[in-house]
Amino acid sequence: MIAKDLRINPLRTSLTALSMFIGIIALIAGVLVGTLGRDYLEAVNARLGGKSPTYSAIVDVPSSVNIQVVTALQERLAHFRPGIASAQYHLNDLAIWASSGDGNTEIRRVTIIIIDAERTRIMPAPIIEGTWLTGADEPATLETAVNESARQYVHDGTVALARTGNPQQVPARVNGVIADGTDTPTIYVNATTLQRYWPQAWEPDGLTILVHPNEGVDDQHAKTVLDDLLFDVGTGSISSWNRSDNADDYEQVIGFLQLGVTVTAILLLSVSAIGMINIGLAGIEQRSHELLIRRALGATRVSIAIQVIGSSVLLGLIIAFAAVLISAVLVWAIPWMMPADSPLEPPAYPYTAAMIAACASIVTSLVGSLAPAIKAIRLQPALALR
Structure with missing residues (x-):
């Protein structure tokens, strides 16, 4: 009924x-x-500041850091137990060769970030085309990735890197294009390949390590483990530790x-x-x-x-x-x-x-x-x- x-x-x-x-x-x-x-x-x-929470560890690293140290640091950070960690090296004199308005090429300063492959696990960036950077497992050549705004500088799958005041052009393979959330042309260079295939340009004056602790892990514990790791590989010690994401x-x-x-x-x-x-x-x-x-x-x-x-x-x-x-x-x-x-x-x-x-x-x-x-x-x- x-x-x-x-x-x-x-x-x-x-x-x-x-x-x-x-x-x-x-x-x-x-x-x-x-x-x-x-x-x-x-x-x-x-994409802009890292997953919540993300901490930035500023490390004073000597310019004499060699490929063995960089590779060891990258491998250790890839297995960082308290969370996810990514290294970003500071090189101030890198630029690119790009076409000027009259058809000639000239050195142009754009944002160039020297990093490892772990970065996108902390600051996720969707892959629009191609792939991201490879890990520290003997990449075949100097490799990069670019954002959408820097796609204009890619020719035949490469970008021409240079040093300020130096006419030498070094081609670098572009693995892919990512959406990093910024409108500024940005080129991401694999730190390991840069040191291995263009050692003349390897003069870092600083190192920032981004750390995203696992859930339930205290940030001070992550800092202590990172400090011990840096001491083991001979990369210096942490001089500054601050939260850098934009959660607030x-x-x-x-x-x-x-x-x-x-x-x-x-x-x-x-x-x-x-x-x-x-x-x-x-x-x-x-x-x-x-x-x-x-x-x-x-x-x-x-x-x-x-x-x-x-x-x-x-x-x-x-x-x-x-x-x-x-x-x-x-x-x-x-x-x-x-x-x-x-x-x-x-x-x-x-x-x-x-x-x-x-x-x-x-x-x-x-x-x-x-x-x-x-x-x-x-x-x-x-x-x-x-």
């Missing part, structure tokens, strides 16, 4: 289903948008975003419940004669209440299943719509939000059908005889 009750008035059932469907989809979408918004802020800031700039924004999503979800469910109550009360007005006849024939108030509430709950279950299924398909399709340079990872389906939405659908059905059920059981059977 409960199932048949849904077919008595198709229009009423359709309006109720539509109201519930919109409420559930809006709840899942609100949570997903909030999650994507938080992830986007975190990803954008991670966006954590408050994320808090407001999550609060706004929560309030919006509650309001959407409230609107859905109110819509169900209105539709349910209108349905009782239309079906009052039918319900009165049932009461006159001996139906109890409990059976009347079960019929009214049961039909709403059954409809809620059906709509919840349909909404969760459709939302899962939409979330599955999101990665196909994301651009290649998006800082976001493909989002995972918000199972928790879906479970909350399904439960909210049942609760909304109960709340929305409670008032109509009370009105139905208060109908007097004697009115059916009039």
